[in-house]
Amino acid sequence: MSEQITARVRGTDVALGPTFAARLVPWLRWGAPLLSAVFLPVTGLYVHRQLWWPWWTALPAAWAAGWVLLALLMLAVLLLTHRTTWWNRESGRVRRGRQWCEAAHVRAVVPDFRPQGVTVLDAGEEGRRLLIPYSGWDDRSYEGIAEFERHVCGAASASRRELLARDRAARKSWQNRALAKRYAMTWREEFEDPHVFLEAFDARRKELARRQR
Structure with a gap:
C-alpha cells in the first residue's frame, strides 16, 4: 500500500510549496555534514596546527565546527530569502510575505513539480501573479499546490x-x-x-x- 501524502498545515492554513523547516532540515541532516566532511582535511589540519590538538580530537572538532558554521550560514540565507506561501481555506486568501491574492480570483494555476521549479498562481487582477519558488521541493510541498489546484480548477491533479x-x-x-x-x-x-x-x-x-x- 502506497503512503498517503498530505500537505503541511498550520491550523486552517495549507502550505503551498515548502515551509521554512522543509527547506532547512535536509541541509542540516545531509548537506552541512557532507560538505563539512569534504573540507575536513583542510579544517582538521588548521585546528591541529593552531591548537596543537591530537588528530583524533582535531578532526571531530573541525567537522563539528564546519557543520555548525554551514548550518548557521544556510539559516541566515533562508531567513533573508525564504517566504512560505500559505492558503487559508476558510478566508480563501493566499499570501506569501507581503504578497497576497484571493483564491476566488485565481484564474489559472501553472504548477511545477521540479525541486527547483516555480509554480505560478495567475490571479488576473491587473496582471497580478503569485510565484511559489521550489514548489516541487518534496512530495508534501507539492501536495499543497495540488490540493489548491483541485479546489480552484475543480479537476483531479496528479501527485508529484x-x-x-x-x-x-x-x-x-x-x-x-x-x-x-x-x-x-x-x-x-x-x-x-x-x-x-x-x-x-x-x-x-x-x-x-x-x-x-
Whole structure:
C-alpha cells in the first residue's frame, strides 16, 4: 500500500510549496555534514596546527565546527530569502510575505513539480501573479499546490510522484528515439516499452557490427 501524502498545515492554513523547516532540515541532516566532511582535511589540519590538538580530537572538532558554521550560514540565507506561501481555506486568501491574492480570483494555476521549479498562481487582477519558488521541493510541498489546484480548477491533479514518473518515462522515450534515429531504426509504438526497445536496439547493433566485419 502506497503512503498517503498530505500537505503541511498550520491550523486552517495549507502550505503551498515548502515551509521554512522543509527547506532547512535536509541541509542540516545531509548537506552541512557532507560538505563539512569534504573540507575536513583542510579544517582538521588548521585546528591541529593552531591548537596543537591530537588528530583524533582535531578532526571531530573541525567537522563539528564546519557543520555548525554551514548550518548557521544556510539559516541566515533562508531567513533573508525564504517566504512560505500559505492558503487559508476558510478566508480563501493566499499570501506569501507581503504578497497576497484571493483564491476566488485565481484564474489559472501553472504548477511545477521540479525541486527547483516555480509554480505560478495567475490571479488576473491587473496582471497580478503569485510565484511559489521550489514548489516541487518534496512530495508534501507539492501536495499543497495540488490540493489548491483541485479546489480552484475543480479537476483531479496528479501527485508529484506520478508526475516525476511520467517525466522520467518521457525523457527515456526521447533518449531512445534519438538512439533509434542515430542507428537508422524505424520507430514503432511498442518501443515506448524500454525493455522492448533495448532488445531491438541490441539486435540492431549486432546487425551493424556483422556488416562491418
